[in-house]
Amino acid sequence: MAILRMAKAILGTPPEHLEQTLALLQELGALNTRPFEGLEPAGQKIGTRKERLERASESLLFLDVVAPRKMPFTANFAWPRPVLDPKNAKKLLSGNPEAVISELLGQKTRLEQIKTELAKLKERANVLSKFTSLSIPTHIKSSEVDYFIGTIQPGREKQAAALNGEKEFAIWASKGVIVMASLKSRSAGARELLAKFGFATLPFPPSEKTVRDQLQDTNSQIASLEKEKQSLEKEAGRNAKDKRLTIMLWMDNEETAQKLEEVPALSGEFGSFVVGYVPAKDAKKFEQMVSQKCPWTRLVLLDVPEDEEPPVKLKNNPYSTPFETVTSMYGMPSYRGIDSTFMVSILFPIFFGFCFGDALYGIMLVLFSLWYLRTFKTEEGGKRFFRLFIICGVSTFIIGALTGSWGGNLIASDGVIAVPALVALKDRITLLDPLKQTITFFVLTLFIGIGSQFIGILVAAWMNIRQGKWLDALLDQASWIIFLSGLVMFGIDFLGGNLAGTSKTVMFVLILTGAFFLVFFQGRGSKNFFGRIGLGLVSLYGIMGGYGTASFIGDIMSYSRLMALGLTSSIVALAFNKMAMMIGFSNPFGSIFTIVILVFGHLLNFFLNIIGSFVHPARLTFLEFYSRFYSGGGRSFSPLEKSEKRIKIMEEKA
Numbered sequence: 001m002a003i004l005r006m007a008k009a010i011l012g013t014p015p016e017h018l019e020q021t022l023a024l025l026q027e028l029g030a031l032n033t034r035p036f037e038g039l040e041p042a043g044q045k046i047g048t049r050k051e052r053l054e055r056a057s058e059s060l061l062f063l064d065v066v067a068p069r070k071m072p073f074t075a076n077f078a079w080p081r082p083v084l085d086p087k088n089a090k091k092l093l094s095g096n097p098e099a100v101i102s103e104l105l106g107q108k109t110r111l112e113q114i115k116t117e118l119a120k121l122k123e124r125a126n127v128l129s130k131f132t133s134l135s136i137p138t139h140i141k142s143s144e145v146d147y148f149i150g151t152i153q154p155g156r157e158k159q160a161a162a163l164n165g166e167k168e169f170a171i172w173a174s175k176g177v178i179v180m181a182s183l184k185s186r187s188a189g190a191r192e193l194l195a196k197f198g199f200a201t202l203p204f205p206p207s208e209k210t211v212r213d214q215l216q217d218t219n220s221q222i223a224s225l226e227k228e229k230q231s232l233e234k235e236a237g238r239n240a241k242d243k244r245l246t247i248m249l250w251m252d253n254e255e256t257a258q259k260l261e262e263v264p265a266l267s268g269e270f271g272s273f274v275v276g277y278v279p280a281k282d283a284k285k286f287e288q289m290v291s292q293k294c295p296w297t298r299l300v301l302l303d304v305p306e307d308e309e310p311p312v313k314l315k316n317n318p319y320s321t322p323f324e325t326v327t328s329m330y331g332m333p334s335y336r337g338i339d340s341t342f343m344v345s346i347l348f349p350i351f352f353g354f355c356f357g358d359a360l361y362g363i364m365l366v367l368f369s370l371w372y373l374r375t376f377k378t379e380e381g382g383k384r385f386f387r388l389f390i391i392c393g394v395s396t397f398i399i400g401a402l403t404g405s406w407g408g409n410l411i412a413s414d415g416v417i418a419v420p421a422l423v424a425l426k427d428r429i430t431l432l433d434p435l436k437q438t439i440t441f442f443v444l445t446l447f448i449g450i451g452s453q454f455i456g457i458l459v460a461a462w463m464n465i466r467q468g469k470w471l472d473a474l475l476d477q478a479s480w481i482i483f484l485s486g487l488v489m490f491g492i493d494f495l496g497g498n499l500a501g502t503s504k505t506v507m508f509v510l511i512l513t514g515a516f517f518l519v520f521f522q523g524r525g526s527k528n529f530f531g532r533i534g535l536g537l538v539s540l541y542g543i544m545g546g547y548g549t550a551s552f553i554g555d556i557m558s559y560s561r562l563m564a565l566g567l568t569s570s571i572v573a574l575a576f577n578k579m580a581m582m583i584g585f586s587n588p589f590g591s592i593f594t595i596v597i598l599v600f601g602h603l604l605n606f607f608l609n610i611i612g613s614f615v616h617p618a619r620l621t622f623l624e625f626y627s628r629f630y631s632g633g634g635r636s637f638s639p640l641e642k643s644e645k646r647i648k649i650m651e652e653k654a
Contacts, residue, residue, distance in 0.1 A: 003339050004637075005280040006310040008302040010273060017296050018272040022260050022640070024293045025274070029641030030286050032311045033276040035264040049258050052098075056251050059104040060244065066233045067240030080379040081648045082245060089249055089649055092242065097250035100243055107236045114229045121222050127203050128215040133175050138214070139206030146187045148180040149206075153198040160197055169193075248646035255643035263640060276640075277310045310335050313637035320345040322388035325381075330622050332634035338463055340630060344621055345391075347452055351617030353395035354445065357434070357566030358573065360407040361606050362397030366390050392613075403441075403566070404430035407602055408573025416577055416598065434567055442563050443495075449559030449624070450488055453552065456628030457481055463629060475521040483514025483540075484552055515540060547628070555624045561616050569609045576601030 009031060013021040025031050084092075140147045152160060157173035164171050169190060170181040178199065182190035191199075207214055266273045278286045283301050290299050304310050312332045314324050316339070323345040333339055356362065369386040376382060400406065404426060409415040411426050434441040461477035464470070489507035493499040499507060523535025541548055580598045585591040 002315050003333065003335060003337070004313045004315050006277040006304050006335070007280040007283040008304050008308070008310070009276050009278050009286070010300045010302070011290070011297055012271045012273050013294065013297045015267055015272045018265060018267070021294050021297055022263050022274070026256070026260060026640050026642055028286070028289055028293065029639050030278055030282060031276040032278070032637050032639050033263050033274060036266050036275065049254055049261070053251060053254055055105060056101050056247050059101045060247055062104055062108040063236070063240055063244055067237035080376045080382060081644070081646060083648045083650060084245070085650045089647070092246045093249055093253070095246060097246045100246055104236060104243070107232050111229060111232050114225050114232070118222060118225050118229070121218055121225070124204060125215060125218045125222065128211055128218060131177055131202065131211045132215065134177050134179070134211045136179065137208045137210055138202055139208055144184060146182050146184055146190070148182065148190060148194055148199070150178060150199050150201045151176050152178045156197050163193065245647065252643045252646050255645065259640060259643065277304070279313055311637040312634035314339050314341060316341050319391070322384045322391065323348060325384050325388055326618060326621060328636065329618065330626060331632040332636050334631045334634045337631035337634070338459060338629070340459070340626070343455060343459065347625065348617050348621060349392050349395035350448065351562060351620055352392040352613050353399035354448070354562035355565040355613035355616055356396040356609055357400055357403060357569055358405045358407065359397045359400030360410065361569070361609065362393045362395070362400050364606055365393035365396060365610070369393060401429050402431045404433050405570045405573070408570050408577050410573070410577055416580060434563065435570065442560060445559050445562040446556055448562065449556040452625050453555055453628065454481065454484070456625050460629035475517060475524070479514050479517035479521070480547060482510050483518055486510030486514060487549065487552070558620060558624050565612055565616060569605060572605045573602060576605065
């Protein structure tokens with residue numbers, strides 16, 4: 001609900017204590033350091049360290065190839081980091097991680113060489129196998145005779161063999177292979193003769209061994225390399241878990257050291273200085289901790305100047321906090337903007353519930369999320385994500401129950417579960433059946449869109465009021481609210497609402513009043529009166545300016561996707577139910593097949609619709625809602641702290 005106010009921290013320390021001070025600041029994990037303008041980090045090992053980290057990443061990828069990790073299905077959503085206690089972490093790091101990395105990379109290089117050699121040898125063996133009928137060496141030395149060994153056009157073997165009557169030549173031909181012996185004095189003639197048969201030398205180097213012997217040697221080499229390959233892969237994959245943990249720990253430590261090297265520090269004759277930001281509410285505590293840990297330093301806390309853009313840290317209530325995931329996907333708000341998380345926490349579950357739109361699937365989503373949270377308890381990001389799904393699952397259950405969808409028509413008088421009491425309860429809860437009242441459902445989704453658009457305009461007005469821009473709030477946002485309210489009433493009347501009397505008068509008053517202010521004041525930046533009117537007219541339509549009638553109508557129509565996706569999930573569920581009921585429960589075999597169709601079909605529909613039900617509400621939030629007011633560009637608050645990106649180290653008990 002709020003963006004935490006930041007305090008600017010300037011910390012001075014004697015140069016000889018700079019490294020120790022930075023290490024202690026990293027241990028505290030509370031200060032987001034800020035670079036000095038034009039000053040590059042002073043670390044000299046950054047390039048080298050980056051190369052070492054790249055080598056380590058390469059070794060991990062290789063390890064995943066030779067010893068793949070068994071990852072459960074939930075890894076596709078959020079997989080927790082391994083957790084180690086400090087004692088085990090220290091033990092793993094004592095085993096020379098860089099030697100492990102070098103050994104793995106050496107094995108990777110050798111395996112790549114073996115694979116290249118094997119590819120060549122297998123290709124050679126494939127070629128040799130086509131010429132095993134040739135029982136003589138493929139290279140024959142003679143001082144008086146030239147030997148031509150190769151291939152000719154298929155089917156011309158008899159024609160070639162018929163030339164044996166000439167004394168200067170001796171020819172053997174079979175299966176497209178030819179051997180010709182010729183006196184050296186007649187070699188030129190032999191070549192001319194062979195050319196007529198499409199002669200080509202053998203597609204492998206000549207040898208004093210027969211083709212069969214060459215093939216045997218090649219196969220022996222292949223077998224030897226395959227054995228070496230298997231041995232290398234087995235050796236590389238031995239103790240893969242410990243190797244993986246060791247490398248990941250080492251990489252975290254390297255990144256921790258790299259963060260220290262990259263801290264911008266300004267050093268001069270008066271000392272070394274570090275500048276950063278801390279949340280204002282934690283400033284006093286931070287000051288006390290610095291004085292205790294770093295008594296040689298001097299810390300000054302200031303208000304953030306107006307021309308500075310500090311990092312952004314959000315603070316929301318327990319209900320809204322999971323929806324910070326959605327906010328951060330779009331980008332953090334600017335420091336002096338508005339945190340939209342609370343509004344998203346209201347609208348997003350409604351959008352999601354309409355897209356998923358099935359009570360049974362809502363229950364399944366809640367249970368799946370609760371199971372994940374109970375099973376994997378380490379990752380805050382995963383916890384937020386699945387808490388968001390719990391809220392969206394509850395919304396899906398409510399909207400599904402109100403629209404009468406329980407696994408499609410799983411519970412119905414003509415459905416799979418036709419228990420009268422359950423069917424009566426379901427019908428009593430149902431307020432609207434989208435399959436029978438599609439137009440009503442469509443209009444409902446449009447009104448949801450209208451409401452979210454009005455909320456966006458009101459938020460933009462509030463932002464102007466916060467900055468003291470009362471006139472902008474009145475002439476821009478208030479004018480649009482008035483005009484669009486009249487436009488909505490006009491739409492209702494046009495589509496059969498039949499407004500009359502006072503309602504119709506109010507409609508015209510709203511449209512004309514709003515249009516008047518928009519036409520005359522949207523272009524108020526122009527000094528020319530006619531230019532101002534022209535800008536106002538095009539802004540009213542939406543060609544220029546941040547909003548417009550066309551934009552409003554287009555954005556509202558985008559919310560029809562809520563109806564489309566909701567109907568899709570119901571119709572697909574109906575299809576699987578229909579397939580199952582065609583088989584029925586008339587016999588044991590049919591009953592088993594029916595249950596398989598129901599379980600597989602609804603699980604498939606459930607998981608496929610989770611994706612669409614998340615992506616499309618996110619699109620409506622980012623494009624149709626945020627575009628009305630959101631001011632992004634903020635940097636997320638990222639304090640100087642130890643890297644635990646890959647391995648989570650348990651805190652030691654006092």
